[in-house]
Amino acid sequence: MREVAKLAGVSRMTVSRALNQPEKVKEALRTRVQEAVAELGYVHNHLARSLSSSRSTVIGLILPSLENSIFSQTVKGISDVLRPAGFQLMLAESSDDPEEEERVIAAFLAQRVSGLVLHSTRHSAAAIKMLRGAAIPVVENGDMPADPVDMVVSYSNRGAAKAMTLHLARLGYSRIAFAGLVRNPRASERQVGFREAIEEAGLPFDPRAMVGVSRGFVGGAEAISYIEQSRPDTDALFCAGDVLAAGALFDCDRRGWAVPGRLALASFDDLDLMRFVNPAITALRLPRYEIGRRSAEMLLARLLGRELPLRSVDLGFEILHRASA
Amino acid sequence: MREVAKLAGVSRMTVSRALNQPEKVKEALRTRVQEAVAELGYVHNHLARSLSSSRSTVIGLILPSLENSIFSQTVKGISDVLRPAGFQLMLAESSDDPEEEERVIAAFLAQRVSGLVLHSTRHSAAAIKMLRGAAIPVVENGDMPADPVDMVVSYSNRGAAKAMTLHLARLGYSRIAFAGLVRNPRASERQVGFREAIEEAGLPFDPRAMVGVSRGFVGGAEAISYIEQSRPDTDALFCAGDVLAAGALFDCDRRGWAVPGRLALASFDDLDLMRFVNPAITALRLPRYEIGRRSAEMLLARLLGRELPLRSVDLGFEILHRASA
DNA sequence: TTGTAGGCGTTATCAT
DNA sequence: ATGATAACGCCTACAA
Numbered sequence: 001m002r003e004v005a006k007l008a009g010v011s012r013m014t015v016s017r018a019l020n021q022p023e024k025v026k027e028a029l030r031t032r033v034q035e036a037v038a039e040l041g042y043v044h045n046h047l048a049r050s051l052s053s054s055r056s057t058v059i060g061l062i063l064p065s066l067e068n069s070i071f072s073q074t075v076k077g078i079s080d081v082l083r084p085a086g087f088q089l090m091l092a093e094s095s096d097d098p099e100e101e102e103r104v105i106a107a108f109l110a111q112r113v114s115g116l117v118l119h120s121t122r123h124s125a126a127a128i129k130m131l132r133g134a135a136i137p138v139v140e141n142g143d144m145p146a147d148p149v150d151m152v153v154s155y156s157n158r159g160a161a162k163a164m165t166l167h168l169a170r171l172g173y174s175r176i177a178f179a180g181l182v183r184n185p186r187a188s189e190r191q192v193g194f195r196e197a198i199e200e201a202g203l204p205f206d207p208r209a210m211v212g213v214s215r216g217f218v219g220g221a222e223a224i225s226y227i228e229q230s231r232p233d234t235d236a237l238f239c240a241g242d243v244l245a246a247g248a249l250f251d252c253d254r255r256g257w258a259v260p261g262r263l264a265l266a267s268f269d270d271l272d273l274m275r276f277v278n279p280a281i282t283a284l285r286l287p288r289y290e291i292g293r294r295s296a297e298m299l300l301a302r303l304l305g306r307e308l309p310l311r312s313v314d315l316g317f318e319i320l321h322r323a324s325a
Numbered sequence: 326m327r328e329v330a331k332l333a334g335v336s337r338m339t340v341s342r343a344l345n346q347p348e349k350v351k352e353a354l355r356t357r358v359q360e361a362v363a364e365l366g367y368v369h370n371h372l373a374r375s376l377s378s379s380r381s382t383v384i385g386l387i388l389p390s391l392e393n394s395i396f397s398q399t400v401k402g403i404s405d406v407l408r409p410a411g412f413q414l415m416l417a418e419s420s421d422d423p424e425e426e427e428r429v430i431a432a433f434l435a436q437r438v439s440g441l442v443l444h445s446t447r448h449s450a451a452a453i454k455m456l457r458g459a460a461i462p463v464v465e466n467g468d469m470p471a472d473p474v475d476m477v478v479s480y481s482n483r484g485a486a487k488a489m490t491l492h493l494a495r496l497g498y499s500r501i502a503f504a505g506l507v508r509n510p511r512a513s514e515r516q517v518g519f520r521e522a523i524e525e526a527g528l529p530f531d532p533r534a535m536v537g538v539s540r541g542f543v544g545g546a547e548a549i550s551y552i553e554q555s556r557p558d559t560d561a562l563f564c565a566g567d568v569l570a571a572g573a574l575f576d577c578d579r580r581g582w583a584v585p586g587r588l589a590l591a592s593f594d595d596l597d598l599m600r601f602v603n604p605a606i607t608a609l610r611l612p613r614y615e616i617g618r619r620s621a622e623m624l625l626a627r628l629l630g631r632e633l634p635l636r637s638v639d640l641g642f643e644i645l646h647r648a649s650a
Numbered sequence: 651t652t653g654t655a656g657g658c659g660t661t662a663t664c665a666t
Numbered sequence: 667a668t669g670a671t672a673a674c675g676c677c678t679a680c681a682a
Contacts, residue, residue: 001659011669016661026667041458046435047376048659051674056372058415058436066401069394076391079418088436090383091416093404110371111383111413133366217601243597250601272568273598276542276575326675336653341677351651373675376658 001045007036019044050112058088059299060108061117064096064142070242070269070288071119074141077292078117085300087114094120096184102127109134115299121145122185137302139295142186144314151302152312153294157186160284160317161193161240162200164266167282167319169201173236173264176203179223179248180240182212190240190268209234213244220247224255227263236264236325245281246273249324264325279323287315326370332361344369375437383413384624385433386442389421389467395567395594395613396444399466402617403442410625412439419445421509427452434459440624446470447510462627464620467511469639476627477637478619482511485609485642486518487525489591490563492607492644494526498561498589501528504548504573505565507537515565515593534559538569545572549580552588561589561650570606571598574649589650604648612640 005012010029018025018033025033036042050056059082063071075091082089090113094101102124108116109130116131119142123131131138131149138150143157161178168176178194180187191210198205211226213219220239227234239245245267252259259265259279267274270283294313301308330337335354343350343358350358361367375381384407388396400416407414415438419426427449433441434455441456444467448456456463456474463475468482486503493501503519505512516535523530536551538544545564552559564570570592577584584590584604592599595608619638626633 012660013669014667017668020661024667029668041454043431043455043459044435045376045437045659047372047381047437048674049661051370051372051376051676052659052661054661054674066404067397069397072392072394072397075416076418079391079416083417086432088432089416091400091404091414092408093401106368107411107413110369112370112372129366130368134368217597221601246598247601250603253603272542273571276546276572278575278578337676338653339651342652345677349651354652370675373658374677376660377675377677379658379677 001042003040004033004036004042007040008032055303056112056114057086058090058111058113059115059117059296060090060092060111060113062092062094062101062104062108063119064094066091066093068242069271073288074119074292074295077289077294078296079292081293081296081300087300096120098122098124098127102130105130114303115139117141117295117299118149120185123149137299139299141291141295143189144312148312150311151298151308153291153298153315154313155286155291155315155317156193157189158193158196160286161190161238161268162197163193163317164268164284164319165194165197165238166201167321168236168238168264168266168325169197169203171236171264171325173325174203175231175234176209176236176238177223177227177231177234178210178238178240179213179219179226179244180210181215181219181244184241187212187240194238194240206231215242217243217247217250220244220249221251224248224251224257224263234263236260236266238266238268240268242269243271243273244268245283245324246271246277249277249281260323260325266325270320274320275322282322282325283320285318285320287317290315326367328365329358329361329367332365333357380628381437381439382411383415383436383438384440384442384621385415385417385436385438386444387417387419387426387429387433388444389419391416391418393567394596398613399444399617399620402614402619403621404617406618406621406625412625421445423447423449423452427455430455434461439628440464442466442620442624443474445510448474462624464623466616466620468514469637473637475636476623476633478616478623478640479638480611480616480640480642481518482514483518483521485611486515486563486565486593487522488518488642489593489609489644490519490522491526492646493561493563493589493591493650494522494528496561496589496650498650499528500556500559501534501561501563502548502552502556502559503535503563503565504538504544504551504569505535506540506544506569509566512537512565519563519565531556540567542568542572542575545569545574546576549573549576549582549588559588561585561591563591563593565593567594568596568598569593570608570649571596571602574602574606585648585650591650595645599645600647607647607650608645610643610645612642615640
């Protein structure tokens with residue numbers, strides 16, 4: 001910048017202003033500065049800027065898993081808002097482990113991110129302390145937490161699972177089963193919603209109606225095997241996770257089980273896949289992209305000094321009824 | 326840090342060393358420093374560190390699309406290497422647009438990323454100039470480029486497409502069609518490979534055997550419609566992109582076309598999905614995760630001053646023969 | 651092994 | 667509208 005200033009025949013301060021608040025610099029000087037910048041191939045140093053102004057243009061995002069297509073929509077939503085605003089996105093994975101999340105938060109705070117989006121809603125005490133100490137805006141995404149750290153943009157896992165289960169009950173299914181991922185806090189919430197719905201629908205509650213399975217398509221096949229062996233009179237299966245329902249459908253296909261004749265199927269997440277398989281799978285549409293957008297917007301609003309009316313936004317969900325149930 | 330130093334009764338330099346090179350500080354002092362850090366909730370400022378040492382611990386990654394599951398494996402590979410090394414990942418999207426890529430590169434260089442991973446291999450002249458000027462290690466990923474910017478870790482789109490097409494020819498299919506994404510540089514390379522294979526196999530080359538389709542499952546259905554209307558005697562379809570083959574399979578299912586009886590199917594990418602559908606789809610396994618790992622490893626090696634024997638690594642591919650062809 | 655001095659490249663602040 | 671000066675918080679280089 002020193003060199004740019006020299007070449008343009010102005011002070012460094014003027015260069016800085018020409019770069020950051022062009023309207024505050026006379027056109028003549030502004031042009032000379034721009035020419036000097038181009039000539040020297042000068043690249044503004046945002047580290048120095050952040051250090052000096054004690055405010056950065058980087059937002060941190062911590063996801064439970066990087067390999068999950070449902071999160072990529074949220075990433076896209078965040079990125080679409082951040083990029084035009086001149087902000088960058090820093091990404092890391094927590095594996096749904098509070099300890100690992102804590103380490104990542106520490107690393108991000110050391111990088112002086114100006115805001116944070118956390119998908120998990122379970123944090124270590126130390127992590128919460130660090131977040132409060134950092135005094136930066138934080139958005140939580142994965143669920144509507146009872147005790148938010150700061151802001152929340154999400155939907156209710158419990159509520160959505162309950163709604164879908166009630167939907168199945170209303171369709172006349174009475175021996176409904178639930179398959180969810182093991183060791184996953186969001187899956188647990190969904191299971192609670194499932195149970196609430198069963199009771200509210202006046203159906204007998206059967207603990208064996210719930211099964212924990214692995215991630216991925218294989219989890220869906222595990223659920224079908226479980227049903228065959230342990231609860232063969234099941235008439236509908238609600239798969240609460242990612243591609244489980246598709247895996248279940250493929251396995252039914254292989255076994256010659258008619259869907260929904262032998263077994264009705266419903267999915268928690270409406271991936272594109274759900275619409276394209278045969279039969280198309282009834283699913284919950286969750287506003288994954290919107291969650292990203294709103295999270296980023298709220299973060300930016302706070303960084304620009306606007307006080308927000310809402311600290312907690314429930315974006316809800318939608319039931320997409322299709323041929324599988 | 327000043328406060329930590331005061332509380333621990335040492336100089337700031339000692340604190341800095343206790344943090345960065347603990348082995349160079351006597352245990353007694355180190356302990357006192359750590360206690361002071363904990364007591365004050367001190368968070369190291371990596372911006373200041375980077376500015377002062379003129380070396381950062383952030384790597385930039387630019388992907389054509391954030392919503393594509395095949396890239397998430399590469400992201401995971403990069404992250405798995407970066408995290409233990411204390412590096413962070415900054416992520417952005419180029420939409421396969423060299424102009425947009427150029428803007429992102431500029432933004433990343435302003436953030437003083439210490440290395441860059443680019444999935445695209447087509448860059449604007451200005452982008453290349455900036456990269457060379459920045460003198461940071463760069464890895465390209467999406468293809469084996471004729472004229473690399475710096476390092477390359479990839480596979481050959483042309484070679485892989487050619488191999489799969491030859492595989493289909495060897496299986497006895499003689500009216501093979503190719504479906505690829507429109508306006509996608511990697512899809513174009515794959516098409517070249519397809520054509521080479523057709524000629525090498527001694528099959529008649531028919532321009533109508535190639536069709537450009539949309540992204541996503543719907544693209545597969547488009548390909549099937551095209552075949553029905555414009556080239557009904559096609560006996561095998563090679564889908565060169567992401568989920569296209571699955572979309573084609575679902576559409577065949579809907580039409581009652583037997584796979585591979587009426588039409589054989591092959592996919593360019595081996596997503597999990599390909600193994601789980603019925604029939605399972607013959608696919609190219611591309612080392613997406615490994616590409617991420619190796620890219621990050623090569624970047625780190627260079628940042629640690631090691632000179633690398635290889636600047637260009639072709640990780641190859643594998644044909645997974647399954648029931649669809 | 652520890653400390654001192656100076657500077658990394660920018661912006662806040664105050665002055666002109 | 668522009669400039670001078672002093673931080674921002676850390677590390678390099680050198681000294682003790």
